Amino acid sequence: MKIGVFDSGLGGLVVTKAFITAMPEYDYVYYGDTKHLPYGEKTSGQILSYTIDAIKFLISQNCGLIIIACNTATSIALRYLQQKFIPSFAPDVKVLGVVIPTVEEAIADKAAKVGVLATNATVRSHIYRQELLKLKSDLEIKEVAAPELVPAIENNDFDLAEKFVKQYAKDFDDFDSLILGCTHYPLLKEYFRKVLPTSVRVISQDELMSGKLKDYLNRHVEIDICLSRNFEYKFLVSSLNEHYKKVAQMMFGNIDIEEIKTHV
Numbered sequence: 439m440k441i442g443v444f445d446s447g448l449g450g451l452v453v454t455k456a457f458i459t460a461m462p463e464y465d466y467v468y469y470g471d472t473k474h475l476p477y478g479e480k481t482s483g484q485i486l487s488y489t490i491d492a493i494k495f496l497i498s499q500n501c502g503l504i505i506i507a508c509n510t511a512t513s514i515a516l517r518y519l520q521q522k523f524i525p526s527f528a529p530d531v532k533v534l535g536v537v538i539p540t541v542e543e544a545i546a547d548k549a550a551k552v553g554v555l556a557t558n559a560t561v562r563s564h565i566y567r568q569e570l571l572k573l574k575s576d577l578e579i580k581e582v583a584a585p586e587l588v589p590a591i592e593n594n595d596f597d598l599a600e601k602f603v604k605q606y607a608k609d610f611d612d613f614d615s616l617i618l619g620c621t622h623y624p625l626l627k628e629y630f631r632k633v634l635p636t637s638v639r640v641i642s643q644d645e646l647m648s649g650k651l652k653d654y655l656n657r658h659v660e661i662d663i664c665l666s667r668n669f670e671y672k673f674l675v676s677s678l679n680e681h682y683k684k685v686a687q688m689m690f691g692n693i694d695i696e697e698i699k700t701h702v
């Protein structure tokens with residue numbers, strides 16, 4: 439069985455790169471649903487349906503452990519997948535998301551005020567607020583949607599992205615931590631760190647997810663022993679063109695990426 443990583447597009451390649459760097463021996467299948475990107479601007483019903491299809495696809499690729507790197511898909515679909523879909527469709531498969539590990543990291547250093555920057559759909563779900571409050575009920579939390587950042591990054595327009603970062607950073611000047619709650623934002627983490635006061639800890643998922651995955655595998659030996667280790671990596675998308683190839687290189691570096699022919 440392989441490790442599957444799912445994202446709405448190519449942003450999840452940043453976290454996948456961190457997984458492969460930290461644990462290169464495992465076999466990974468990356469699947470980006472570029473055909474339906476951006477999830478952040480879709481309805482919850484659409485996001486749920488696309489995510490179920492993607493998980494079915496990764497299961498058909500022999501993935502026994504699937505990480506949903508997409509914050510939007512995690513926010514809208516993970517609970518349903520874990521509680522309803524997976525137990526009946528593929529009870530041996532484990533599906534994990536990015537919100538809980540990120541929230542755990544955010545409260546680890548006694549933060550009192552935590553900010554979250556994410557897509558419209560993630561903010562609308564209030565998943566970060568709910569999960570943060572479960573761990574620390576007296577936290578002050580501010581969730582802000584930054585719909586301009588994903589398109590600016592996808593267009594490789596980092597000047598524009600930097601302008602928006604400056605604008606959004608003002609909302610979090612006096613916070614203890616800022617969660618970058620979107621696959622694409624790790625590419626802007628240094629801008630955030632530059633424009634925010636040093637007292638604000640910028641939490642970037644590319645820096646925390648591989649440690650969390652390692653820890654999960656150490657705690658779940660029964661899953662770890664089922665995972666194949668041939669250093670094989672496959673990168674698949676639902677739609678591929680020259681633009682996506684460039685975005686994939688920006689996210690990951692040199693990469694062989696393939697378009698899938700049939701979905702599930």
Ligand code: DGL
Pocket residue numbers: 445446447449450475476477478479507508509510511557560588619620621622
């Ligand atoms: N992958 C999405 C996320 O992390 C960002 C891109 C999109 O809107 O689909 O929320």
